[in-house]
Amino acid sequence: MNILKYSKIAAFTCLAGIFAACQNDPLKDLTVEDSQVFITNHNESVDFQQFQTFSIVDSVQVYSNQGNTTSLTPNDVLFLNNVVQRMQDLGYQYVSPKDNPDLGLNVAQVRNTYLNVVSRPISPGYGGYWGGYGGYGYGYPSSYSYYQTQESYWILEMLDLKNPDTQNKKLNVVWNASIKGNGLFDGIDTQNIVQSVFDQSSYLKLK
DSSP states (O other): OOHHHHHHHHHHHHHHHHHHHHSOOTTTTOOHHHHOEEEEEEOTTOOGGGOOEEEEOSSEEEEOTTOOEEEOOHHHHHHHHHHHHHHHHTTOEEOOGGGOOSEEEEEEEEEEEEEEEEEEOOOOOSTTTGGGSTTOOOOOOOEEEEEEEEEEEEEEEEEESSSOBTTTTBOOEEEEEEEESSSSSSSSSHHHHHHHHHHTOGGGSOO
C-alpha cells in the first residue's frame, strides 16, 4: 500500500473542507446595503431642463393586496423630507401644490402579503414488499403546509404638471423609481437610500 499517496489525498481533502468552510454564503452574508436595489426609468424624450419647480404629496400612499390607504409615520415624514431635500440639491424649487408646480412627486409603498400552499405527498413506502401485491402501489393522502411571504418596497413617481395631456386627461409620468431590499423602513439609512436613487438619475440635475 502506498501510505504517502493516501496521506496526500487525506491532507488535500482536509484543506478543501477548511477552504469551503471559510467561504461566504453569497445570500446569507449580504449586508443591508448590498441587498438594496434601485431601479429607475425616465422618458428619454423629456428635457428636464424645462422644469424649475416641484411639489410633493403630503402623505405616503400604501398599495396593498389587502387594500389601499395612506400613511404618515415618522419614517414616512423623514423619507418625504429627504426627497424634498434631494430635489432642491438638484436645483429645483419646492412650492405649494397651489402655486402651479412644474413637477409633482408621488411617494408610495407596496406592501403585499401572500399565503402560499405547498403539497407534500407522503412517500409510497419502503422496501417494496407489498408493492408487488397484485400490481398495486400504496395510496396515502397528501399533506399540505402553509407559509406566508411579504414584499415591501418604495415607489417614487415624477409627474409632468407643466405639460398635461389635455386631450386624454392624463398627467405623464416622466420618471419613476423602485427601491427594494432590506432596511428600507427602519429610518436608519433613509438619507443615503434617497440619495442613491437620485444619484443614478444624473439627467435630473438642472444646469
